[in-house]
Amino acid sequence: MNNFFHLFRSTHIHPLLWAILAIGIMTGHIYDLILLFSLVLLHELGHVFAASFFSWKIKRIMLFPFGGVAEIDEYGNRPLYQEVIVILSGPFVHLVLMLGSFIALSSSLITHEFYEQFMFQNVLLLCFNLLPIYPLDGGKLMFVSFSLFDSFQKSFEKTLRISAVFLSCIAVVALFLYSTHLHLWMVLCYLCYSLYYEWKQRDYLYIRFLLDRYYGKGETILDLSPLAVNGGEKIYHIIRRFKRGQKHIIIVEEKEGRKQLDENELLHAYFVDKRINDSIDELVAFY
Numbered sequence: 001m002n003n004f005f006h007l008f009r010s011t012h013i014h015p016l017l018w019a020i021l022a023i024g025i026m027t028g029h030i031y032d033l034i035l036l037f038s039l040v041l042l043h044e045l046g047h048v049f050a051a052s053f054f055s056w057k058i059k060r061i062m063l064f065p066f067g068g069v070a071e072i073d074e075y076g077n078r079p080l081y082q083e084v085i086v087i088l089s090g091p092f093v094h095l096v097l098m099l100g101s102f103i104a105l106s107s108s109l110i111t112h113e114f115y116e117q118f119m120f121q122n123v124l125l126l127c128f129n130l131l132p133i134y135p136l137d138g139g140k141l142m143f144v145s146f147s148l149f150d151s152f153q154k155s156f157e158k159t160l161r162i163s164a165v166f167l168s169c170i171a172v173v174a175l176f177l178y179s180t181h182l183h184l185w186m187v188l189c190y191l192c193y194s195l196y197y198e199w200k201q202r203d204y205l206y207i208r209f210l211l212d213r214y215y216g217k218g219e220t221i222l223d224l225s226p227l228a229v230n231g232g233e234k235i236y237h238i239i240r241r242f243k244r245g246q247k248h249i250i251i252v253e254e255k256e257g258r259k260q261l262d263e264n265e266l267l268h269a270y271f272v273d274k275r276i277n278d279s280i281d282e283l284v285a286f287y
Helices: 002-009 015-027 030-053 080-106 112-129 137-147 152-177 182-200 202-215 235-239 263-271 280-286
Strands: 011-013 058-064 067-072 224-230 247-254 257-262
Touching: 015 030, 030 058, 030 067, 030 080, 030 112, 080 112, 080 137, 137 152, 152 182, 152 202, 182 202, 202 263, 235 263, 235 280, 247 263, 247 280, 257 263, 257 280, 263 280
Parallel strands: 011 058, 224 247
Antiparallel strands: 058 067, 247 257
C-alpha cells in the first residue's frame, strides 16, 4: 500500500497536458484524450512495477501531452535480464489490455466501436514504443543488445547514432504524409530534443555508470569477464572498455608474465587516487 501511494505521489502531469485536456473539452475530443493518456499511464506503471519488483530506485512518472516517461535512478549496473524485463513490461501491458478487451467484447461487456478504438490506440502505442529510437523501449532494447558485445560507452553512442538515423527517416516520411499532424510533430520534436540532450550528457552518464559501479550497492553479477590489457595502456582507456552486466578481471600482459587486478582497484585509482593518466603497469607496481 505504501508503494502504491509513493507511486501516486511520484506521478506528475505537465502543465501543458492540462491545457491540451481543456482544449479537448472545448473541441469534443476529451474522451479520446483521456483514453490515450490512461493507456500511456498504464504503460509507464508497467515499467515502474517491474522496476519496483527488482528494488530499483524510482524517481517519478511524468505525463506529457505526447506521452509519458518513467524516470528511474539507475545507471546500467543491474543484471541485463532485469533491464530487459523492465523495458518489456511496458509493452506487455498493452498485450494484456488487448486480450482483456477481446474477452470483454466476447462477453458483450463493451461495444464493438469502443473495442476498435481501444485496440487501435493500444496497437499504436505498442508499435511506437518498440521503434529503435532512444529513449523509447525499442531504443533501450537496442542499447542492451549492443551492450552484450561492446563497452557501455560505445554501445550508448552507437544506440544514439542509429536512433538519430531512424528518427530522421520518420521525420522525412512525416513531412510528406503527415505535415499537419500537430501531435506527431510534438512527439518527433521531443524525441529529437531527447537525443540531443542524451548525446550532450553521454560523458556524464558514463561517469555515473562508473561511480554507481564503484560506490553502488554491489548487485551480484555472476558473469566474470577477463579483460586483457598491455602494461603500457592508460587506466582511463581500460575503464572505457567496461561492459554492462559483467564484472571484469584485468589481465595485465607483461614481460615478466601475467598479473591480475580487480576492476575496483582501477576504479579506486581513477576516482580516489586521481591517477587518471597513469598506465596499468604503474598501478600494478603500486599494488
